Amino acid sequence: MTVCAIEPPSASGAVGVPEAGCVITADGSYAARLAPAGDCWFAERWTLDGPEPYAVPLPGNQPEEPGTGVQPMGDGRVLVHRPSASRHLFSLLYPTGPGTGELPLGTVECSEPGTRLVLLPPAPGGARAYALASGPRSSSVWLVAGGASGPERLAEVPGRCSGGVWLDGTGRLLALDRELGGRIKTVTVDLERAVVSPLLQIADDSDDRLVLADPDSGLLLISSDAPSPGQERLGWGVLGSTLPVRFPECLRLPDCVVTPFAIQPGQVLTPENCAVGLRVDGAFGTWVGTWRPAERRVRHLPAPEGWLAGAGVWTPEGVLRLPYATRATPCGVSHLTAAAARGNAGAAEPARTGGEAEWGRTGAPEPGRTGGAASARPAAPSEPRPPAPPGSEAPAPSVARSAGSAPARPVPLQQAPLGVL
Numbered sequence: 001m002t003v004c005a006i007e008p009p010s011a012s013g014a015v016g017v018p019e020a021g022c023v024i025t026a027d028g029s030y031a032a033r034l035a036p037a038g039d040c041w042f043a044e045r046w047t048l049d050g051p052e053p054y055a056v057p058l059p060g061n062q063p064e065e066p067g068t069g070v071q072p073m074g075d076g077r078v079l080v081h082r083p084s085a086s087r088h089l090f091s092l093l094y095p096t097g098p099g100t101g102e103l104p105l106g107t108v109e110c111s112e113p114g115t116r117l118v119l120l121p122p123a124p125g126g127a128r129a130y131a132l133a134s135g136p137r138s139s140s141v142w143l144v145a146g147g148a149s150g151p152e153r154l155a156e157v158p159g160r161c162s163g164g165v166w167l168d169g170t171g172r173l174l175a176l177d178r179e180l181g182g183r184i185k186t187v188t189v190d191l192e193r194a195v196v197s198p199l200l201q202i203a204d205d206s207d208d209r210l211v212l213a214d215p216d217s218g219l220l221l222i223s224s225d226a227p228s229p230g231q232e233r234l235g236w237g238v239l240g241s242t243l244p245v246r247f248p249e250c251l252r253l254p255d256c257v258v259t260p261f262a263i264q265p266g267q268v269l270t271p272e273n274c275a276v277g278l279r280v281d282g283a284f285g286t287w288v289g290t291w292r293p294a295e296r297r298v299r300h301l302p303a304p305e306g307w308l309a310g311a312g313v314w315t316p317e318g319v320l321r322l323p324y325a326t327r328a329t330p331c332g333v334s335h336l337t338a339a340a341a342r343g344n345a346g347a348a349e350p351a352r353t354g355g356e357a358e359w360g361r362t363g364a365p366e367p368g369r370t371g372g373a374a375s376a377r378p379a380a381p382s383e384p385r386p387p388a389p390p391g392s393e394a395p396a397p398s399v400a401r402s403a404g405s406a407p408a409r410p411v412p413l414q415q416a417p418l419g420v421l
Contacts, residue, residue, distance in 0.1 A: 021033065021308045021309060021310050021311050022046070022308045022311045022323055023070060023071050023072060023119075023121075023122060023311070024048070024072070024122070024311060024312075024313050024323070025072050025073070025074055025122050025126050026121075026122050026123065026124045026125070026126065026166070027049075027074070027124075027126065028048055028049065028313040028315070028321065029047070029048060029049040029072075029074065029126075030045060030046065030047060030048060030049075030072035030073070030074070030076060030126075031045070031046040031048055031072055031311070031323055032044065032045050032046070032070040032071060032072040032078045032079075033046070033070060033308065034064060034066070034068060034070060035055075035057065035325075037059070037063070040063035040064075041063055041064045041065070041066060041068070042057060042058065042059040042060065042063060042064055043057075043058040043059075043060070043064060043068075043070050043078050043080055043093055044056070044057050044058060045058060045072060045076065045078050045093075045095075046072075046323065046331055047076070048321070048323075048333060053323070053331050053332065053333045054331055055330060055331035056095050058078055058093040058094070058095065058100045059100055060080075060093065060100055060102060061102075064080070064082070065082065065083075067083055068080055068081065068082050068083075069081035069083075069118065069119045071119050071122055071129055072122065072126075073092070073126050073127070073129065073145065074125060074126020074127055075126070075127075076094070077092045077093060077094040077103075078092070078093045078094070079091075079092055079093075079105075079119070079129050079144070079145050080092075080093055081117075081118075081119050081131065081144070083117070086109060086110050086111050086115075087107050087108070087109055087110075088107060088108045088109075088110065088117050088131070089104070089106075089107050090104075090105040090106060090107070090108070090131075090144045090145065090151060091103060091104050091105055092105060092145065105144060105145055105150060105151065106144075106150030106151045107151070108131065108133065108142055108144065108151050110133055110135075112135045112136070113136075114135060114136045115133055115134065115135040115136075116133070116134050117131055117132065117133040117134075117142075118131065118132055118134075119131050119144075120132050120141075120164040120174070121164055121165070121166065123166060123171035124166055124168070124169045124170060124171045124215070125170070125171055127146050128143060128145060128146030128147070128171060129143075129144055129145035129146060130142060130143055130144065130154075130164075130174070130191075131144045131151075132161060132162075132164060132176070134160050134161050134162060135160065136160060137158070137159075137160075138156055138157065138158050138159065138160075139156070139157045139159065139160060139161035139176070139178070140153050140155070140156050140157070141153070141154050141155045141156075141157070141174065141176075141189055141191065142154065143191075154191050154194060155189050155190075155191060155194040155195075155196070156194075157176060157178060157187065157189060157196050158178075158180060158196075159178040159179055159180030160178070160179045160180075161176040161177060161178045161179070161187075162176070162177050162179075163175070163176055163177040163186075163209060163210065163211075164176060165210050165211070165212060165213045166213070166215070167188065167213055167215060167239070168215050169215045169216075171191070172190060172191055172192055173188055173189070173190060173191075174188070174189045174191060175187070175188055175189075175199055175200075175210045175213065176188075176189060177209040177210065183204075183205070183206070183207060184207040184208065184209060185198065185199075185200060185201050185207075185208055186198075186199045186200035186208060186209060186210040187199055200222065202222075202224050202226040202245060203226045205229075206224050206225050206226035206229075207224065207225050207232070208222065208223070208224040208226065209222065209223040209224070210222060210223075211223050211234070211260050212260050212261075212262075212263055212276075213239070213263075214263040214264075214265055214267075214271070214274060215265075216265045216266055216267060216268050217238070217263075217265075217267045217268060217269075217270065217271035217274050218238045218239035218240055218241070218271055219236065219238060219239075219263055219267075219271040219272075219274045219293070220236060220237045220238065220239055221234065221235075221236055221260045221263070221276065222234070222235045222236065222237060222245055223235070224245075224247075227247045233247045233251070233252060234247065234248075234251040234252075234258060234260065235247035235248070235251075236248070236293050238271045246293070248293070248296055250291070250296055250297045250298050251291070251298065253280065253282070253298070255282060255283060256280050256281060256282040257279075257280070257281040257282070258278055258279075258280055258289070259278065259279040259280075259281075259310060260276055260277070260278055260279075261277050261278070261279055261310050261311070261312055262276070262277035262312045262313050262314050262320065263275075263276050263277075263314065264276070264314035264315075264316070264318055265314065265315075265316050266316030267316075271293070272292070272293040272294040273292055273293075273294050274292065274293070275290055275291070275292055275314060275318055275320070276290070276291045276292065277289075277290060277312050277314065277320050278290065278291060278298065279309055279310045280300065286303055286307070286309050287300060287301065287302055287303050288300075288301045288302070288303050288307075288312075288320075288322065288336070289301070290320065290336070301336065303322070304322055304324045304332075304334035305324065305326055306324040306325045306326035306329070306332070307322055307323070307324045307334070308322075308323045308324060308325060311323050318337060319335050319336070319337050320335070320336040320337075321333050321334070321335055321336075322334045322335075322336065
């Protein structure tokens with residue numbers, strides 16, 4: 001069985017323990033997480049853009065609850081989201097000499113039963129922060145930090161929404177996965193005009209989600225059950241391209257959960273060469289995968305000890321930075337270069353036979369963008385094994401095909417009206 005995860009699985013199954021992860025700003029300068037202090041938790045900011053990473057503890061007047069959300073801002077402050085029944089309180093924390101300063105921002109009331117409010121991923125620029133309130137019948141996008149005066153509701157979207165992917169470098173266009181009429185389709189919300197438009201619709205009877213997007217290259221990571229009804233698969237396309245959405249066989253790992261978490265930026269004219277970081281959860285634990293659409297194979301590498309699983313950021317030069325915390329190193333960043341991944345025969349997965357299912361198209365053509373992929377390379381499959389340290393042979397899990405896969409056929413894929421920019 002192959003599983004595609006839209007939200008990373010929890011790193012801890014214990015009650016009252018937050019997920020062992022962190023949130024990184026869009027430019028990779030800062031990170032924030034809930035750090036343990038005995039039986040308590042407090043916000044912690046990591047500075048990542050200096051010669052060495054370092055952490056600044058930001059304990060408040062009282063310990064944080066495990067359900068508290070944290071997000072770093074571009075100026076080094078940390079936004080905290082404290083849910084309390086139907087009220088959601090937001091504050092900014094910042095270091096003040098030996099103590100912690102706190103700036104209350106206000107509250108958001110979610111009185112309708114069944115409404116869930118979560119912080120959206122960090123917006124480009126780092127000056128603003130947003131939250132998504134998802135109710136049974138409609139969802140709202142809130143500006144919770146960076147506004148003129150307190151939280152402000154910017155747009156309302158019919159249906160229950162989840163996810164959240166930024167499509168541009170200004171923080172104006174937000175993609176949300178909307179459940180409406182029994183199906184999930186991705187829509188675009190223009191936060192300046194409060195206009196909602198379709199973005200992703202591969203087939204009428206499919207569930208289609210946007211997992212990641214890179215504004216520089218237009219590369220999109222997509223999850224859909226269109227090529228294999230009843231089974232979600234990871235695919236890729238290019239925003240503005242006329243080429244079909246493709247679903248590589250190499251991203252189908254038996255008995256594993258595959259979660260894309262970072263795309264290499266800066267590849268403006270070559271989206272097929274963008275490196276993608278993958279979190280892979282299997283029977284042998286959690287490890288890191290790297291993949292490029294042009295390579296059509298996943299390379300498997302052991303995760304650093306204490307990896308804050310699912311967190312990481314690519315540099316434009318092709319370095320994957322993975323934050324980790326251990327007893328000996330409470331604030332560390334492991335560097336994995338794309339060139340090293342290509343040259344590491346022990347950790348890399350052999351190329352597999354089998355091509356890509358092609359479904360849908362990515363809207364109207366856009367000059368200067370391509371979306372092609374290299375042809376498949378034959379190789380013999382191998383049995384699944386846990387990832388091994390660099391230098392030792394560790395074949396990756398073999399690729400399983402679905403006997404009931406639907407035949408590939410082009411289906412129109414709608415796109416947000418980017419011309420307004």
